[in-house]
Amino acid sequence: MNMLKKAAAVLLILATAACTDPDRFGGGAGGADGAGGAGANGGVAGSASDPASPLYFNQAIGDRVLFVVDSSTITDQGKTILDGQAQWLLTNTDYRAVIEGHADEQGTREYNLALGFRRANAVREYLVSRGVPAARLEVTSFGKERPIEVCSNETCYAQNRRAVTVLSFSAITS
Numbered sequence: 001m002n003m004l005k006k007a008a009a010v011l012l013i014l015a016t017a018a019c020t021d022p023d024r025f026g027g028g029a030g031g032a033d034g035a036g037g038a039g040a041n042g043g044v045a046g047s048a049s050d051p052a053s054p055l056y057f058n059q060a061i062g063d064r065v066l067f068v069v070d071s072s073t074i075t076d077q078g079k080t081i082l083d084g085q086a087q088w089l090l091t092n093t094d095y096r097a098v099i100e101g102h103a104d105e106q107g108t109r110e111y112n113l114a115l116g117f118r119r120a121n122a123v124r125e126y127l128v129s130r131g132v133p134a135a136r137l138e139v140t141s142f143g144k145e146r147p148i149e150v151c152s153n154e155t156c157y158a159q160n161r162r163a164v165t166v167l168s169f170s171a172i173t174s
Contacts, residue, residue: 048060051088052091052092054095054167054169056088057085057088057092057165057167061081061084061085061088062081062084062085063085063164063165063166063167064081064162064163064164064165065077065078065081065082065123065162065163066078066158066159066161066162067119067161067162067163068161069104069157069161070115072115072118072119072121072122073122074122074123074126078123079126082123082126082127082130083130085097085127085165086126086127086130086131086132087130089127089132089136090130090131090132094169094170095136095167095168095169095170096136096137096138096167096168096169096170097127097136097137097138097165097166097167097168098137098138098139098140098165098166098168099120099123099124099127099137099138099139099140099163099164099165099166100116100120100139100140100141100142100146100163100164100165100166101115101116101117101118101119101120101121101123101139101140101141101142101143101163102116102119102141102142102143102144102146102147102160102161102162102163102164103115103116103119103143103144103160103161104144104147104156104157104158104160104161105144105147105152105157105160106144106157107144109143109144109145110143111143112143112144113141113142113143114141114143115141115143116141116142116143117139117140117141119141119161119162119163120139120140120141120163121139122163123139123163123165124137124139144160147160148160148162
């Protein structure tokens with residue numbers, strides 16, 4: 001019985017060691033070809049460090065802008081984020097975007113759907129004013145139906161008053 005426990009422990013250690021060796025397939029840099037999947041600018045393709053990836057767009061640039069109560073006016077902070085989004089979209093022309101408008105839980109469903117559309121349209125118009133082709137941008141509204149924070153205080157309400165730019169890869173045809 002003692003020998004069986006030792007054999008199981010050795011197998012467990014060997015299996016764990018094999019899983020944690022980044023060069024287990026040879027080639028270095030964690031990839032079979034030695035390239036490690038690096039993008040053109042040194043980031044791993046598709047990762048948050050690759051400036052051409054949607055993950056980079058979401059994390060480094062920001063995929064959402066927040067609004068004040070009962071407003072669809074873009075704040076200065078929102079404009080900074082949208083300037084970055086516009087530049088990214090102009091550089092990465094194979095992506096389309098759906099801009100989702102959201103509202104907090106205050107007010108009626110109908111009012112919040114309309115407010116969400118106004119917010120999404122404000123973002124779309126801003127991106128178009130920065131040179132992004134209108135044909136690559138769509139808008140939709142979820143009103144108060146998709147909160148990211150659920151509670152009845154200003155902290156939650158503030159996070160739910162937003163417009164989110166959702167990317168999709170789609171070659172544009174003329």
